[in-house]
Amino acid sequence: MRTSSEYSEQWKDCTRREVRVWIAFFGYVPFMIAAILLAEAIGFDPNGAVGFVLFGAYVLGVMVPIGIWARVFPCPRCGKRFYHGANRWGRRCANCGLPKCH
């Protein structure tokens, strides 16, 4: 039986996915500020539909794909999805119970 330290490469991948989720989450405000400034610079009214389009583009184009990518992380031991169902961001694999290790 392998120990958690033997899965170090897989845990690095897990950490990479989680860090990108947080970067996407906290990147929303800087993205919107830059996008609104750019929209104003090229003549669009950022208070109109452009703001909603930018919000939708960020959520659908950045946050959703990164969130899905992080959620489908495969368990290093059993190969099934580590996070599954009600086990959102759990500390153990939803299938085999392998504890999360960083």
Ligand SMILES: [Zn+2]
């Ligand atoms: Zn597992």
